[in-house]
Amino acid sequence: MLxxxxxxxxxxxxxxxxIREGRPQFSDALGxxxxxxxxxxxxxxxxxRLRVPRDEVHRAKRVPxxxxxxxxxxxxxxxxxxxAWPAPVRGRLGDWRLRSAEGWTGRANSALPVGDPDRPLPDAVDALEAWYADLGRPAMVNTPLPLAAPVGAELDRRGWAAGPPVLVQTVALSALTAATPPGPPTAAGSAGPAAGSAGPAAGSPPVRLATTPSDxxxxxxxxxxxxxxDAAWHVLTAVDRxxxxHVYADGALVAIGRGTVTGGGRWLxxxxxxxxxxxxxRGLAGQVVHALADWATxxxxxxxxxxxxQRNTPAVNLYRTxxxxxxxxxxxxxxHPSPTPHTSPASPASPASPASPASPC
Incomplete structure (x- = not known):
């Protein structure tokens, strides 16, 4: 069962x-x-969308x-x-990346075991544990699946726990801009409300893009x-692009977002x-996404x-749309025990409303 x-x-x-002639009749759905x-x-x-009561489910399973x-x-x-989320303190074990950022966010404080660590797997895990211990930080490892399944098996053997699964999701920029509202014209390079500027007739405020975040x-x-x-400033800003x-309404900041272009210029x-x-x-989240997608294009x-x-159902639903x-x-x-960084790895993050759906970093 699911x-x-x-x-x-x-x-x-x-x-x-x-039911027909005393026998159940079935229908299959894929999605x-x-x-x-x-x-x-x-x-x-x-x-x-198809909503199915559980008492009508005969069988259900994940498919590739x-x-x-x-x-x-x-x-x-x-x-x-x-x-796109660069930790200020970094190390290497062969191809593996070791990252630390004063405990701020899970992604910036965990090892990324992709590629060859240049040593047997148990020795590699010993070495990354020692690297974090030297920094006085708890060891954490992000295991992309199924790629890092062997690393996961070694961590299982050691009794390591796992956080909730995280979905890495993608979309073509052309499809993303088509699916999001453009909103009023975007103002580039301004991080504060523009004096004398007015929103469109519908009253929706413009999205303003800046190379640095405002206070x-x-x-x-x-x-x-x-x-x-202090490490958070590096994580947020130490990216070339x-x-x-920023979205302001009546002088107050009401919506934010961050966009980076990395991966050889391919990825927003x-x-x-x-x-x-x-x-x-009010559609502000979609307008922020549209503005960042336009810039990245x-x-x-x-x-x-x-x-x-993946447990953040409102955000998953929004991103699907x-x-x-x-x-x-x-x-x-x-x-064990679970580390306690400044924020849970569940955020770039863990909104309860689909209007505020950040992702985990």
Whole structure:
């Protein structure tokens, strides 16, 4: 039967649709599981959303995606994501990346075991544990699946725990811009409200892109991410091509987002998308995404990615409407007891509302 870990993945459901001559009649449905509750499951099919009561489900299981990404494609995307969220303290074990950022976010404080560590696997895990111990930090490892399954098996043998599965999702930029509202004209290079500027007739404020975040932007991000230590500035800004989206209404910052272009110029990375509660459900999140996608397109980027915990159903649902599909997943592994970084790895992050869906970093 299905579990919460299957949300965001392709499944097939055989449901009971009636009884004929004392025998149950079945119908099959194939699609992406977008919600799983105690009473219903919902999947996105080629014909639209289908909500199936659990008592009508005869069988349900996850099935492989239509096209499984190659190992090289997973490595390339993981490296682009690493480039987009750069830890200030870094080390190497062969091809493996070791990262530390004063405990701020899981991704910037975990090892990325892709490629050859230049030594037997048990020795590699011993070495990364020693590297983090020398920094006085708990060891964590991000294991992209199924690529890093052997690493996961070694960590299982050592009794390491796992955080909730994270979906690494992608979409073509052309599809993303088509699926999001353009909003009023975007103002580039300005991080504050423009004096005398007025929004469109509908009253929707413009999205302003800046190369550095404003103090208001940082304050809103700090509230989401459990504070901003010194290392956070490096993680946020130490990327050659980065933009910080600001949306102001009546002089107050009501929505933010961050976009980076990495991976040889191919990938727009979306993170820290947030809308304040009183401004939600106005389409501002979509306008921020559209503005960042437009900017990335002008640089030559062709695709976008984000990371989101698969248990974050509202965000998964929103991203599905924007055309995102799951490329691969990863688990954040750690020895017991669980580390306590400044913020959970569940955020670039863990909104309860689809209007404020950041991804995990």
């Amino acid at each position: 579990r919460q870990q299957d949300v965001g993945h392709r499944i097939v459901v055989r449901r009971i649709v009636g 992406e599981l977008v919600e799983l509750s105690e009473t219903h499951l919902t999947l996105a099919t080629a014909q639209g 995606p239509t096209r499984r990404p190659t190992a090289a494609a997973v490595v390339a995307l993981e490296l682009a994501a690493d480039e 208001d932007w940082l304050a809103l991000a700090a509230g989401r991410k459990g504070g901003l230590p 980065v933009r910080f989206a 990375g979306l993170s820290l998308l947030d809308v304040v509660p009183e401004a939600r459900r 002008t640089t030559g980027a062709t695709d976008a990615f984000l990371q989101v915990e 924007l055309g995102f599909t799951t490329h691969h997943t990863y688990l954040t592994r750690h020895p």
